[in-house]
Amino acid sequence: MEATGRQGEACQPGRILQLDGLRAAAILAVFFHHAFTIKLLWMGVDLFFVLSGFLITGILIAHKKDSLGRYLGGFYKRRARRIYPPYVLLLAVTTLLFGTSWMRHAYMYVFLMNFLHPLRILEPYTLVILWSLAVEEQFYLVWPFVVYFVREVQLWWIASVLMVVAPLLRWLCTPLFAREWAIHFLTPFRMDCVAAGALLALLWRSHRALVQQFGAYGLGLAAAAVIALGLLSRIRGYSTAANTRAGNTVIYELTMLISVGLILWALSGRWVGILKLARLRYIGRISYSMYLISTTALVVASWMVHSIVATAAIAAAITVVYASVSWYVMEKPLLSREPDEASVLRA
Template identity: 45%
Template sequence: MGAVFLQHALKAPLWMGVDLFFVLSGLLITGILLDRKARGQSYFSHFYARRVRRILPPYVLLLLVSTLLFGSSWLPHWPWFAFFSTNIGLSLGSIGHDSLNVLWSLAVEEQFYIFWPFVVLWCSERALLWVAAALIVAAPVLRAIATPWFDSFWPIYYLTPFRMDLLAAGALLAIVLRRDRRALEPFYPLAIVGALVSLAILGWLHLSFPRFRAANTPLSNAALYSISLLLCTSIVVIALRGRGLVQRVLTNPMLVYVGTVSYTVYLIHLSVLYALWPLHLNRFVTAVLALAITLAYATLSWYGFERRLTRGPARRAVPAAAGTTA
């Protein structure tokens, strides 16, 4: 969440923050589904009921707040919002006020929820491992092939089929960890190297070829998001080790709390920024003020109704590090 907020508030080149969320989401959702499947308990009803309670109330509240702040320009586009397909709407044009553009990643997540529970239920863990690996390989190829279909890189960035490598990477980690909780231990040094190398490449591209991401070429669309995949997966592997400094950081009470309210923080933060920008304050003052208002809103939402609806403990450690929760 921190990376996404800094990207929007200070124009920092941290667009890969959402990619980290997708990897974590694939990990967590696949783990939940595998657990329910193994226990032989209610599967679909339990999963979808929890998703509805967690996602829908803050989502509806955001639309109400957006209407109060910025008007009802989103209403002509209501089908995109009603069917969690704002990523498709954005790929085709506009969905109303720009503060609602953050919902594209939630749409990707919801579309993942439509089919992935069936894949997990119908496949053995071994087959699921191969499915996840195939998606990781197929997504960049699909991005490269599809590039000529679009006038800009945004549809590649927004649409679910082109981002499935991130979700599949998280799913693959979940399957491996389910087989052996220590299976990732030998890969910890490689994860550190992967994170450093991918950061270096992304930094070099940003400084030397600032238009690389917007170039909308098969190379840029295939390679850039694969580098981000390496970075985000490496970070998750490092976090999963959960020892020493990493453990202390991820179990910090403040970070754990921010992780708990991160879904609502993600939903509302851009609306808060759009409400403050017309005041023409110093950008750092605006960022600090927006962060304070966003956290206050998320706290009120959590204690006001979200906590009761979720009927579960706050998420810990790795989700807190991720930032966004859908």
């Protein structure tokens, strides 16, 4: 979810501009889910996961020619530079607004944030969103080694196996948990989204012409999955809150298919004008900090007004201003010397 754009991006040949538009769609879905409790819009996180798997797998493959030390050092240095400054800033803001209670389990905030809720460890509500960051970081502690040491044809099989194993684990392990949080938050149960993104990266590298020719039909795939979700929502037990085997297995597969379909459509380059709108791409560019601060902004806004709509409007303004300042003052200067992620994938 941390992939971002650069100033002057429109002049960069080969940059996939519409992916910024998809990031914007993802963060807007998450924001509206939290602001208005709209069911299933949490799937914006799944879209972030698939996008992350697509972009980062492509970057890792592009750097396989480097020595192992340079390959790993460059990758983890880029990840740390991208992730931790805004993350540390969020923790500082949380401390100022809500106190130091989160520090009682400070060690959990290093790659383990997704264990807090399943283990019923109290944390500020505004930091619950960090679970998704932990899922990605845990996955990327292992994935760079896999990409480096196996051939691309083997990567196809490995990523495909992960996509099968994750729903199988959800089916087998659901009865072990009294609540739905473990299935929703823990990496083994959500890794199929990142693996799906990895498969898309491999498909983009080896069969780009086919993706550009037929990828627009991904809209149909996404629409079919949305319809299926709507129909299943009428059946008792088919919800993540119900914590049933059927719900936990099928619903997450459908939200993943929606994300895959949208990315295929974006990669096709057909009918994607809306995703290339400048304002939408700007939201995508600052989406990481928007994601981090959005729940904090909603809480702060609720102190000012009591109307749900007014709270959402104020929180949206706070979120965009905060993320813009973070982008221009801190994130963009730190990232200016790095290769653009979406541009690397043109190779």
